[in-house]
Amino acid sequence: MTQPDAPSAPVTAGLLVIGDEILSGRTKDKNIGHIAEYMTALGIDLREVRVVADVEDDIVAALNALRTRYTYVFTTGGIGPTHDDITADSVAKAFGVPIDVDPRVVQIMKERFPDRPLNEARLRMARIPEGADLVPVGNMGAPGFWIGNVIVMAGIPTVMHAMLDSAAPKLKTGVRIMSETVRADAREGDIGTELGEVAKAHPDVMIGSYPYVDDKGPNTNLVVRSRDVEKLAAAKQAVEEMLARVKQRLAGSPG
Amino acid sequence: MTQPDAPSAPVTAGLLVIGDEILSGRTKDKNIGHIAEYMTALGIDLREVRVVADVEDDIVAALNALRTRYTYVFTTGGIGPTHDDITADSVAKAFGVPIDVDPRVVQIMKERFPDRPLNEARLRMARIPEGADLVPVGNMGAPGFWIGNVIVMAGIPTVMHAMLDSAAPKLKTGVRIMSETVRADAREGDIGTELGEVAKAHPDVMIGSYPYVDDKGPNTNLVVRSRDVEKLAAAKQAVEEMLARVKQRLAGSPG
Numbered sequence: 001m002t003q004p005d006a007p008s009a010p011v012t013a014g015l016l017v018i019g020d021e022i023l024s025g026r027t028k029d030k031n032i033g034h035i036a037e038y039m040t041a042l043g044i045d046l047r048e049v050r051v052v053a054d055v056e057d058d059i060v061a062a063l064n065a066l067r068t069r070y071t072y073v074f075t076t077g078g079i080g081p082t083h084d085d086i087t088a089d090s091v092a093k094a095f096g097v098p099i100d101v102d103p104r105v106v107q108i109m110k111e112r113f114p115d116r117p118l119n120e121a122r123l124r125m126a127r128i129p130e131g132a133d134l135v136p137v138g139n140m141g142a143p144g145f146w147i148g149n150v151i152v153m154a155g156i157p158t159v160m161h162a163m164l165d166s167a168a169p170k171l172k173t174g175v176r177i178m179s180e181t182v183r184a185d186a187r188e189g190d191i192g193t194e195l196g197e198v199a200k201a202h203p204d205v206m207i208g209s210y211p212y213v214d215d216k217g218p219n220t221n222l223v224v225r226s227r228d229v230e231k232l233a234a235a236k237q238a239v240e241e242m243l244a245r246v247k248q249r250l251a252g253s254p255g
Numbered sequence: 256m257t258q259p260d261a262p263s264a265p266v267t268a269g270l271l272v273i274g275d276e277i278l279s280g281r282t283k284d285k286n287i288g289h290i291a292e293y294m295t296a297l298g299i300d301l302r303e304v305r306v307v308a309d310v311e312d313d314i315v316a317a318l319n320a321l322r323t324r325y326t327y328v329f330t331t332g333g334i335g336p337t338h339d340d341i342t343a344d345s346v347a348k349a350f351g352v353p354i355d356v357d358p359r360v361v362q363i364m365k366e367r368f369p370d371r372p373l374n375e376a377r378l379r380m381a382r383i384p385e386g387a388d389l390v391p392v393g394n395m396g397a398p399g400f401w402i403g404n405v406i407v408m409a410g411i412p413t414v415m416h417a418m419l420d421s422a423a424p425k426l427k428t429g430v431r432i433m434s435e436t437v438r439a440d441a442r443e444g445d446i447g448t449e450l451g452e453v454a455k456a457h458p459d460v461m462i463g464s465y466p467y468v469d470d471k472g473p474n475t476n477l478v479v480r481s482r483d484v485e486k487l488a489a490a491k492q493a494v495e496e497m498l499a500r501v502k503q504r505l506a507g508s509p510g
Contacts, residue, residue, distance in 0.1 A: 020463055023301045024432075025292030026478065027465065029284075032306070037280030046278045048313070051287070051304035054463075058303070081444045082464035083451035121447025156466065177279075189336040192376025196338035208275055208309075209337035210282065211411065223281065 011044045011174040014066035017051040018059055018077040018087050019155055030157050031076045038164055043174035043227075044072070054078060059090035067094070067150055072171065074164075077155030079144065081121040088145070091152055092129035102128035105142060112141055137162040146170075175227045180236045184220040184243055187211075190250060191220065194242045198235070204228065205235040266299045266429040269321035272306040273314055273332040273342050274410055285412050286331045293419060298429035298482075299327070309333060314345035322349070322405055327426065329419075332410030334399065336376040343400070346407055347384035357383035360397060367396055392417040401425075430482045435491045439475040439498055442466075445505060446475065449497045453490070459483065460490040 015035055021027040032049055039046040047070055052058040059078075066073045078087030092099035105126035109118060116122065125142040128134070135144035135151065137159060144153045144163040153163040184191055188211040199207045206225040211218065222239050226232040270290055276282040287304055294301040302325055307313040314333075321328045333342030347354035360381035364373060371377065380397040383389070390399035390406065392414060399408045399418040408418040439446055443466040454462045461480040466473065477494050481487040 017304075020461065021465060021478075022287070023291055023304070024295050024480075025288055025290075025301075026434075026463075028288040032277070032287075033280055033283040035280075036278055040279050046280075047308060049272075049278070049304075049306035053302060080464070080466060081447035083447070083454045084463055116442070116444060119444070119448050121451070122444040124447065125444070179281075187371070189371060189374070189377040189380070192336035192338070192379065193374050196376070199338045206275065208281075208339055209335065210276060211335060223276075225279075 011072075011172050012070040013039050013044050013046050013072045013074060014070040015046060015049040016059070016062050016066060016073060016075040017049065017155075018054065018075055019051075020053050020084070022051050022077075023053055031155070031160055034157065034161065035074060035076075035164065038168075040177060042168065042171060043176035044171065045174065045177075054084045054086055056086055056090045056093065059087065060094045063091065063094045063150065067148065071149060073150045075150065075152050076160055079125065079142075079152060079154055081124050085124060087152060088127045088129065091147060091150060095129060095131075095147060095150075097130045097147075099127050099129045101126045102134075104128075104134060108134075108136070109142055112139060135163050135167050137166055177225050177227055178229060178232055179223055179225040180232060182222045182224070182236065182239050182243070184222055186220060186243065186246060186250070187218050188220045191222075191243065191246050194246055195222065195239070198238045198242050202231065202235040202238060205231050207235065207239070266327075266427050267325040268294055268299050268301050268327045268329060269325040270301060270304040271314070271317050271321055271328060271330045272304065272410075273309065273330055274306075275308050275339070277306050277332075278308055286410070286415055289412065289416065290329060290331075290419065293423075295432065297423065297426060298431035299426065300429070300432075309339045309341055311341055311345045311348065314342065315349045318346065318349045318405065322403065326404060328405045330405065330407045331415055334380065334397075334407060334409055336379045340379060342407060343382045343384065346402060346405060350384060350386075350402060350405075352385045352402075354382050354384045356381045357389075359383075359389055363389075363391070364397060367394060390418050390422050392421055432480050432482055433484060433487055434478055434480040435487060437477045437479070437491060437494050437498070439477055441475060441498065441501060441505070442473050443475045446477075446498065446501050449501055450477065450494070453493045453497050457486065457490040457493060460486050462490065462494070 022029050036046050050062045052062050078085045101123050128145050129147050132145040132147035135146055140162050151167050153160045188209055208223045210221045224235045277284050291301050305317045307317050333340045356378050383400050384402050387400040387402035390401055395414055395417050406422050408415045443464055463478045465476045479490045
């Protein structure tokens with residue numbers, strides 16, 4: 001018999017955020033959250049994020065660790081025109097390929113910005129490792145690039161969004177993870193034991209517990225996640241039944 | 256002769272953010288930026304951040320990589336009362352020490368929350384690796400802990416802030432990095448070449464270039480950073496003189 005619903009190997013991703021300004025706290029990263037949501041929507045599992053400084057050895061080491069481990073690696077930051085923009089050169093070094101000014105990018109920059117001189121700084125943005133495909137961004141300017149399983153994007157969120165949209169149609173995607181959120185109306189500590197039992201009884205479903213506080217006091221969101229719609233529904237029902245049992249117990253009434 | 260201003264070895268830190276909810280995009284991390292700013296204020300160099308899922312092997316591997324590399328490692332997340340809170344057990348495994356319910360934490364929880372039953376779930380929050388010191392948080396509840404060079408904190412920002420404040424007085428701190436920001440009033444691409452020359456002439460000073468767009472159009476902040484006040488002032492002056500030269504050039508007037 002065929003098994004149309006048999007899960008295929010998951011598509012995974014790592015993210016490498018490059019920039020001193022994130023590590024000093026001067027700039028607050030907004031790209032991790034955006035890319036995380038985007039990957040989830042595509043059915044790609046974002047498994048790891050690293051943030052490193054504008055230091056070539058650190059970028060090369062992190063990139064090599066991530067690219068051998070995940071289906072895709074996305075990078076953000078360090079592809080601008082100044083001396084601290086060393087991502088493209090670091091990626092070339094990680095892949096062991098030459099890098100030079102790419103005539104395709106020069107052409108794009110000349111067309112888009114005929115009034116801006118193509119000086120040494122701007123030509124830095126045209127440096128692309130040999131063998132890379134461009135990740136164009138329409139009229140926004142210099143493109144990102146894609147080499148092997150690594151997609152190199154800008155750090156400025158609006159430009160990064162355009163590059164991600166541009167690369168996305170070419171990504172292998174997985175079976176999308178579905179999720180259901182159940183508000184517990186209970187403190188995490190009051191339901192944790194029973195929730196652990198539900199999680200153990202539903203090993204193919206991820207069950208997360210996220211405490212929060214609002215004006216009514218401490219509460220907990222329980223998030224059930226699965227690629228299988230039936231297993232998701234069964235686990236959600238088990239969570240709801242567990243919550244009803246706990247509420248009865250807390251109210252001191254066995255039935 | 257003594258050298259009172261001779262720089263000592265820098266104090267460094269790594270940060271490990273633990274949680275599926277950050278990697279799925281469901282929760283947007285707010286701790287990286289806070290800890291980054293906090294470290295900068297203390298004169299500690301935050302060198303690397305990693306975000307990993309609630310998976311023991313991943314937590315252990317990342318923690319061991321970071322704790323051998325930096326003066327301190329901070330972790331956030333995964334110390335609550337539910338089945339997916341596996342940080343304390345993972346830290347014990349990374350250090351190769353036993354872990355059990357710690358009577359000091361039980362005492363704290365009994366005193367703070369006399370009306371909350373110390374069930375199996377809540378006792379999970381009292382599991383502390385052998386040899387760890389507690390990181391108390393006053394009346395906020397269960398403490399974080401500190402073992403070796405690793406400081407384990409909650410993921411909920413308000414609780415994490417309290418734990419960081421509690422641990423901070425015991426941290427070795429470095430010579431604080433000072434910074435000066437100069438608004439370029441120019442596109443990054445128009446000043447990048449000359450800025451690279453300034454950076455090369457001031458090798459002990461970090462010079463970052465951060466483009467942004469506001470209602471007046473594209474602009475660039477140049478941030479000069481150093482632990483040495485005189486070198487900082489000299490580099491800032493060189494940046495300002497460079498900007499004046501570039502503006503003359505762009506205006507087409509040599510003088």
